[in-house]
Amino acid sequence: MKIINICNRVIEFSFYFLFFFIPLILFGTTSELFEFNKMWFTFGITILISVSWIIKSIIKKQFQIQKTPLDIPILLFLLSQIISTLFSWDFHVSFWGYYSRFNGGLLSTISYIALYYAFVSNFTAKNENNKIETLEGTKMVKNVLLVSLMSGVVVALWGIPSHFGYDPTCLVFRGTFDVSCWTFDFQPKVRIFSTLGQPGWLAAYLAILLPISIYFFIKNFKHKDNEEKSSFFDLKFPDKPKPILLSLFYLSSIILFSISLIYSVSRSGVLGVLISLGFFVAVYIWHRYKKSSINLPILIILAGLIVLILSNQTLINLKFDIGSEPTNIAKESSEQIQEVKPHVEALGGTDSGRIREYVWSGAIEAWKNYPLFGTGVETFAFAYYKYKPVGQNLTSEWNFLYNKAHNEFLNYLATTGIFGLGSYLLLIGYFFYLLFKRLKYAVLKPQENRLPLLTLALLSSYISILITNFFGFSVVIVNIYFFLIPAFVLLQEKLIDPERKIMIPKTVSENSDSSKFSPFQWSSITITALIALYFLYTLYVYxxxxxxxxxxxxxxxxxxxxxxxxxxxxxxxxxxxxxxxxxxxxxxxxxxxxxxxxxxxxxxxxxxxxxxxxxxxxxxxxxxxxxxxxxxxxxxxxxxxxxxxxxxxxxxxxxxxxxxxxxxxxxxxxxxxxxxxxxxxxxxxxxxxxxxxxxxxxxxxxxxxxxxxxxxxxxxxxxxxxxxxxxxxxxxxxxxxxxxxxxxxxxxxxxxxxxxxxxxxxxx
The missing domain is CATH 1.25.40.10 (Tetratricopeptide repeat domain)
Structure with missing residues (x-):
C-alpha cells in the first residue's frame, strides 16, 4: 500500500541520514558544539523511524518486532540501566544524560536499542507473496556502510586542513579560514578533531571505518566481469559507477582515514586500529594463503597502511585523551564548574596514562561503595568528587571535572554496578560467541569454506570500539555503531529467522490488508503522528x-x-x-x-x-x-x-x-x-x-x-x-x-x- 511504502522509505532514508549526518553535525550557538547536537539529531531520527514503524503496523493491524539472538543480553542491559536510574544519585541526569553530552543516559540507550530493533524488524520482512517489502537486509547493510564511508570522507577532508592551520569550522562560524576560533589549549594544528569534537573521538570513529573501507576496496578490486557487482547506493541510479572509480574512492577513503588518524595523535585510536586491522589482516591472509590465492597488490596496500601508521606515530609519543573538549567557538562556554581549567595535556602537563590511573582508581572506589547498581547512570561526575584519589591533586589536571571514567567498562561499573557492567559484557561476549562460531570454519578449514569478508570487517570495527572505549568512552556515533554493527552482522550472516517475531496481536483477520482504513486506524495514525510531533517540538524547545x-x-x-x-x-x-x-x-x-x-x-x-x-x-x-x-x-x-x-x-x-x-x-x-x-x-x-x-x-x-x-x-x-x-x-x-x-x-x-x-x- 502507498502509505506503507512511504513509511518504508522514511525508515530507510532516516538510517541513511543518521549515519551520514551524525558525524558532521555541529552548531556554534549551543552550549556544546558537538555531542549535544549529535544526540539531539539521533533522538529526532529515532522518533521519525519509530513513528513510521508504528503507523505501518497500524495499517497492517499488527505490530511486529523481530526476535534476534541478542534479545536477552540487550534486555538485561536495558533493565540494568532502568534500575540504576531509579536508584540514582540524580534521576534527572540518569534519565537524560549528563548535560551537554546526553549520550549514555537512559533515554539515549533506549534510542539505540530502538534503532537496533527498527533495523532488524524492517529490513527482513516479507509479504504473503514472499516478496521483499523493503530493501533486503544485506543490501541495506551495504548501503548504510557506503553512506558511512561517504560521511567519513567528508569528516576527514574537513579535519585535515586544520592540521595546517586552515579549519573549515572557523570559516563557517567566524568567516576566517584559520584556527583562530579555537582557544590555545584546543589547537587542531597540534591534534585535529574535525567535526567530532575531540581527537580521541575522531580517532575512534575512523578506527571503525577503516576495516569497512578496506572490505569494500578488496571486494571491488577482485570483482570479475561475470560477478554481480553491488550498486553504489541501490537507489536505481541510471548508470552504475565503474569499478575503477569505486576502487579509487575506497582507496582514497583508506588514505584519508589513515592521515586523519595520524594527525589526531590519539594513542587509543592508533592502538584500536592496529589491533583491529591486525586481526583483519591475519585472518584474511591466513584464509587466502590456505587457498593459495593471495592477492599481492591488496596485501601490499594493507601492509603499507599498518607501516604508515606505525612509522609516523609511535605509541610512546601519542596521547590518551583525558580532560575536556572545546565546547564553544572562541571561548570555553557553560562549564558547570567554574574552577575547571582548559585541557593542556596535548601541549604539556602530566602524562595522560598516569592521570587515567587515578580516574580509574576513583571509579573502582565508587563501585566498592555501590556494588550492585552503582551511583546511577551518568553520575560519574558526582561520584568521582566523592571518591577522588589524593594523588589526582598532584597532576596538571588536579581541578578538572571528569564526567566519565575514561574507560567505558569502569564507567558502567561505577555508575550501574556489577549488574550494569555484567550485562554489558554479556552483550559483547555473546555477540563474539555467535561470530566466532561462524568464522571458525573459514579459519580452520579455509579450503572448504568461504571467508565472510564483510562480517570479518565489521567484527574488526567492533573490536576497535572495544579498544577505544577501554581507554576512553563512547560518544554518540560510536554508540550507534556499537548497537547497530551486531544488527548488520546478524542480518549479513542470516542469524535472524524472519519467521520468529513478537506479534501483537498474534493473529490478524483475513482482510487486514484492505486498502480501506477503519476509523480506529485513522484515529490511531493521527494520535501517533501528533505524539511524534509533540516529542519533536519538545526536542526543539529544549x-x-x-x-x-x-x-x-x-x-x-x-x-x-x-x-x-x-x-x-x-x-x-x-x-x-x-x-x-x-x-x-x-x-x-x-x-x-x-x-x-x-x-x-x-x-x-x-x-x-x-x-x-x-x-x-x-x-x-x-x-x-x-x-x-x-x-x-x-x-x-x-x-x-x-x-x-x-x-x-x-x-x-x-x-x-x-x-x-x-x-x-x-x-x-x-x-x-x-x-x-x-x-x-x-x-x-x-x-x-x-x-x-x-x-x-x-x-x-x-x-x-x-x-x-x-x-x-x-x-x-x-x-x-x-x-x-x-x-x-x-x-x-x-x-x-x-x-x-x-x-x-x-x-x-x-x-x-x-x-x-x-x-x-x-x-x-
Whole structure:
C-alpha cells in the first residue's frame, strides 16, 4: 500500500541520514558544539523511524518486532540501566544524560536499542507473496556502510586542513579560514578533531571505518566481469559507477582515514586500529594463503597502511585523551564548574596514562561503595568528587571535572554496578560467541569454506570500539555503531529467522490488508503522528532553550550579568524542568543583585527592593535544586557562589555560604579547591581554628597549591596576635612566616602577596 511504502522509505532514508549526518553535525550557538547536537539529531531520527514503524503496523493491524539472538543480553542491559536510574544519585541526569553530552543516559540507550530493533524488524520482512517489502537486509547493510564511508570522507577532508592551520569550522562560524576560533589549549594544528569534537573521538570513529573501507576496496578490486557487482547506493541510479572509480574512492577513503588518524595523535585510536586491522589482516591472509590465492597488490596496500601508521606515530609519543573538549567557538562556554581549567595535556602537563590511573582508581572506589547498581547512570561526575584519589591533586589536571571514567567498562561499573557492567559484557561476549562460531570454519578449514569478508570487517570495527572505549568512552556515533554493527552482522550472516517475531496481536483477520482504513486506524495514525510531533517540538524547545542558556551564561561570565539576565530567564521559562538552566540563573541573579546594590550612586528604594527580590528568587531556586538534587555537587558549589556574592553587600549571607561549602566538602572530601574555599569561609566567619585545620589538610593534599598556603599563613598570623597586633602565640606566628617563606622558596620567588605579608610582620 502507498502509505506503507512511504513509511518504508522514511525508515530507510532516516538510517541513511543518521549515519551520514551524525558525524558532521555541529552548531556554534549551543552550549556544546558537538555531542549535544549529535544526540539531539539521533533522538529526532529515532522518533521519525519509530513513528513510521508504528503507523505501518497500524495499517497492517499488527505490530511486529523481530526476535534476534541478542534479545536477552540487550534486555538485561536495558533493565540494568532502568534500575540504576531509579536508584540514582540524580534521576534527572540518569534519565537524560549528563548535560551537554546526553549520550549514555537512559533515554539515549533506549534510542539505540530502538534503532537496533527498527533495523532488524524492517529490513527482513516479507509479504504473503514472499516478496521483499523493503530493501533486503544485506543490501541495506551495504548501503548504510557506503553512506558511512561517504560521511567519513567528508569528516576527514574537513579535519585535515586544520592540521595546517586552515579549519573549515572557523570559516563557517567566524568567516576566517584559520584556527583562530579555537582557544590555545584546543589547537587542531597540534591534534585535529574535525567535526567530532575531540581527537580521541575522531580517532575512534575512523578506527571503525577503516576495516569497512578496506572490505569494500578488496571486494571491488577482485570483482570479475561475470560477478554481480553491488550498486553504489541501490537507489536505481541510471548508470552504475565503474569499478575503477569505486576502487579509487575506497582507496582514497583508506588514505584519508589513515592521515586523519595520524594527525589526531590519539594513542587509543592508533592502538584500536592496529589491533583491529591486525586481526583483519591475519585472518584474511591466513584464509587466502590456505587457498593459495593471495592477492599481492591488496596485501601490499594493507601492509603499507599498518607501516604508515606505525612509522609516523609511535605509541610512546601519542596521547590518551583525558580532560575536556572545546565546547564553544572562541571561548570555553557553560562549564558547570567554574574552577575547571582548559585541557593542556596535548601541549604539556602530566602524562595522560598516569592521570587515567587515578580516574580509574576513583571509579573502582565508587563501585566498592555501590556494588550492585552503582551511583546511577551518568553520575560519574558526582561520584568521582566523592571518591577522588589524593594523588589526582598532584597532576596538571588536579581541578578538572571528569564526567566519565575514561574507560567505558569502569564507567558502567561505577555508575550501574556489577549488574550494569555484567550485562554489558554479556552483550559483547555473546555477540563474539555467535561470530566466532561462524568464522571458525573459514579459519580452520579455509579450503572448504568461504571467508565472510564483510562480517570479518565489521567484527574488526567492533573490536576497535572495544579498544577505544577501554581507554576512553563512547560518544554518540560510536554508540550507534556499537548497537547497530551486531544488527548488520546478524542480518549479513542470516542469524535472524524472519519467521520468529513478537506479534501483537498474534493473529490478524483475513482482510487486514484492505486498502480501506477503519476509523480506529485513522484515529490511531493521527494520535501517533501528533505524539511524534509533540516529542519533536519538545526536542526543539529544549535545543532552542540551550542556545539562550549558552548565550546568557557567556554574557554572565564575561562580566555582563544584567545583559545575561533576560536570556537565562527565557531559557528557564521555556524549559523549566532543566536544573542546569536554573543553576546558571541563581549565579546570575546573585551577580545582578550585588551589582545593583554596589552601585551606591544609583541605588534607590525601588532598585534596592528589586535587587532584594532578585536575590530571593536565586535563594528559592537554589533551595529547590539542593533539596531535589542533594548529591549534585555542582549545585552546592553554585549555592556557595551565590551566597558569597550576596555577602559582599550583606554580611548576613556569609554563614549560609559557609553552610553550603561544608556540604560541598562532604561530597568532595579530597578536592583541594573546595577545601581551600571552605577554609577561607571558616576564617571569614570567625572560626579561625577550624579554618587552620581545613587549610592544613588542603596543603597536605596539594603542597604546590599557592592559595591555601597564603590563606593559612594569614590565619596563623591572625591567631598569633591580639587585637592590638601583639604576638601572643609565637608558634603560630612562626608557622605563618613559614607558610609565606614556603611560597617564596618553593612556589613563586616573586610572589608579591607573600613578600608584603612578611614585610608587614617584620620578617623581610
Amino acid at each position: 535545543w532552542d532553550s540551550d542556545k539562550l542558556y549558552a548565550y546568557g551564561s557567556n554574557l554572565d561570565k564575561a562580566g555582563y550579568p544584567q545583559e545575561a539576565y533576560k536570556y537565562l530567564h527565557k531559557a528557564v521559562a521555556r524549559r523549566s524542568s532543566e536544573p542546569v538552566f536554573k543553576d546558571a540563573l541563581i549565579v546570575n541573579n546573585a551577580n545582578v543583585a550585588a551589582q545593583m546594590l554596589l552601585e551606591s550612586d544609583k541605588v534607590t528604594s525601588e532598585s534596592a527592593q528589586q535587587a532584594s527580590a532578585i536575590a530571593q528568587e536565586a535563594i528559592n531556586i537554589s533551595n529547590e535544586l539542593t533539596l531535589n538534587y542533594s548529591n549534585n555537587i555542582v549545585f552546592w558549589k553554585s549555592r556557595v557562589r551565590m551566597f558569597y556574592t550576596l555577602s559582599q553587600v550583606d554580611a548576613r549571607f556569609l554563614p549560609q555560604a559557609l553552610e553550603a561549602i561544608r556540604r560541598a566538602s562532604e561530597l568532595a572530601p579530597n578536592d583541594t579547591s573546595i577545601l581551600y574555599n571552605h577554609g577561607v569561609l571558616e576564617g571569614q566567619n570567625g572560626n579561625i581554628n577550624e579554618a587552620i585545620r581545613v587549610l592544613e589538610k588542603t596543603v597536605t593534599l596539594k603542597p604546590d597549591y599557592r592559595d591555601p598556603h597564603f590563606a593559612l599563613g594569614l590565619f596563623y598570623h591572625q591567631a598569633a596576635v591580639d587585637k592590638n597586633g601583639k604576638v601572643i602565640n609565637q608558634e603560630f606566628f612562626q608557622k605563618g612566616v613559614d607558610q609565606m617563606q614556603f611560597i617564596l622558596n618553593r612556589l613563586s620567588p616573586t610572589d608579591d602577596g607573600a613578600k608584603e605579608a612578611l614585610k608587614s610582620w617584620g620578617k623581610l
